[in-house]
Amino acid sequence: MPPGVLGGVKVLDLSEDIAGSFCARLLADYGADVLKLEPPGGAALRRMGPFHQDDPHPEKSLFNLVLNLNKKGATINLETTTGRALLKELVQRVDVVVETFHPGHLESLGLGYDALQELNPSLVMTSITPFGQEGPYSQYLGEEIVSYAMGMIMSISGSQGQEPLKHGGFQSQYEGGLNGAASTAICLFGMENGCGGQHIDVAINDCVASTMMATQTMYPFMGGTQHRRRATGQDFTYPMPCADGWVIVQTGGGASWEDIVNLFQEPELLDSRFSNTDERAENGEEMDKIMVDALSRLNKWDLFAKAAEARILFGLVQTPKEIAECPQLESREFFREVDHPVIGKIKVPAVLFNFSLCPYELRHPAPTLGQHNREIYVDGLGYSQEDFCRLRQLNAI
């Protein structure tokens, strides 16, 4: 019995960024054997902060620690003839290649999908790029903020009184990675179903755009363009300050407006000026003032407990430290402890979701640079010890 749901699937991960590394890690988390291939100097991810204990050491990048979890690692230099030949050998032994090079780069090395599929007809190659492989902008450079701008999400984020606002962090990269993993899993099943090998062309901008369903459809349905929140008078359903943090309240769920008013302990909110969505839009500024004033006397965790009891849709704004100690995540064993050869024992975010039969299994820490070179090239491809040393001297690995 294979250990994971994707047991037996073999993957080469050529990516240097968050999106591809996350994609391949999800495949590894659920049982695939993933080999991370990096240039001899290490993938760009290793130079990205944050670093463990703020030490900018290539084995201490926390992105590398998390996103290469459960993978093995080897080096390969695709700029050399020998490196390219090694890749061609490896490709014949795997099911999936994940890559995030600029569109056309692999083709220019003679390693595009068509060339690799000739060597391995049932190969699934998952390419994740900002704009996609083809089209008028495919050669343009992507960045997190550009994907957010062109994916529509910035047009409705932030306040009408200010510039459109980007989501914090690297959400579009993670989105590209998750979509890469999902489409790869679909194609792997499709292979069982007679579809054959596929080149999957994921565009990160399109992933961001895919979350914009009301925004996109508003125009072809009624000619409207969605906006950012109003500069004032629209605090409700957005984070509002309370005595010791920030909370978000929403109508719906099992609760009535009266329940919400009780939570705020402010009977004035029962007034007809606030009785339905339209009234609340018209009288928003007044309502915000009353709510913020009421909340200034209340604590977020008290509100959280009371809201749960009253079936009110309620959230508080947690900080990363609070999330790291969350009892709900603990009950779901979301964090796991990994023993990394350089960093040591450390807790990492691990489990995307829970499977009943093939649960998540922590198998390896992120590999150190070239950690499995001998295993891959000598034990795997059958190079002699002497040739293995030559590969290094040729700067091919």
Place this chain on the structure above:
Amino acid sequence: MPQLPMEGIRVLDSTYVFALPYTGGLLADFGAEVIKIEGPAHPDTTRNSGLAGSYPEHDLGDDPWNRPSTYNLLHRGKQSLTLDMTDPRGRDLFRDMVRVSDVVMENFTPRVMRAWELDYPNLRKIKPDIILVSNTGFGHGGGPYSNNPAQATTLEGMHGHCWITGYDGDGPNRVGASFVDFLSTWTALFAIGSALRYRSRTGQGQWADIAMYQAGVMFMSDYLMDAISNGRDGERIGNRHPYRAPQGCYPAQGDNEWIALSVGTDEQWQSLCTVLGREDLAQDARFADLLSRQRNHDELDKLIEAWSAERDKYDMMHQLQGVGIPAGPVLTGKDVHFDPQYKSRGFLERVDYPEERGLGSRIFMGRPYKFSNTPLRIRGPAPTFGQDNERLIKELLGVKDDVYQGLVQDSITAEIPLAGNPVPRIPQERMVELGLMAAWDPEYRERLGLS
């Protein structure tokens, strides 16, 4: 032409709102037979609430529950079956459907399926290799928050995205619309593809227990590690970048038009000086490297704004990208319909409705990826409420006509929802005045070639 990846797979989609309904819509694109199941008195929230999106021509019509934009986007290519799950006869029919299906998706709070004896242990008794996907706010399994009601808006705070999103020096913010729902959408696709492959290899099904909160937290991995490793608790830096500068979103020519750009290297900075017509700044020590540009970012923002405010957002993108600077316009929900890249990828697809639906043709987004060997497309319009009741119950499940008529009579199944009132529509002009819409273009049908 090979068959589609999910051809021959039957999916029972007993899910509501955005997350898994969208999974179902995508599974239909992949070739699965997807049957959307709703209660006669419990129609999907996207049929009649603030989540419905827009109505064709802003008109509720005679059957408002079949007309909303989000409902029609999410349920494309599906069949519709209505079953009253609160009645034992409804649950029996559901069990009969499970017997002939491969995948079941549901997003009730954990106690509901248990109470109906339709949770995973029970479904397995009916169909041992069934694949069940559950999506809840906080997940099953009895954790302290498992029974809390949850929706994307409130979860955004819980899973930390609000904390790290906001203007510099300002409070936490929301971003997008129900962002975390889509993380569950994609997680469910990943789970289903993997579980189906496993089933075809081993004959065994399983249960995927997805929590939106947990998926959202996963997307905070770097911030969590910074907290665990360095005790740092995240901060809001607006549109700036921890190690690129300048980066921002700047006004462009026109009303509410914007350009985003990001400079990462000193070479890109030199190129930006040329584009701005400010070669003098290229040698300025205040901006010579990343560290100095970070320190003097406010000044850089002013310089860029002075250049950008009177220029067309697309022209600026082409000019900046032409010299190797990542840049792109802020596209609105209108703009994407005319963008050459989205067009060339076929991201937006036209769906033609049968005459009697009164929806004409509409445009919906497809998928963020293309498959080389099995080109994908939206395979048909969303069904009307209960449109496939009779065929599925009588032909697929073999229920006799007199029994079926009894089910209709007792509203165990129905073709008109027994509950739910559409949200009243505010006139378009008033929506613009109130700031609930940025703009309204009455000529949209002509511009999109839909009339």
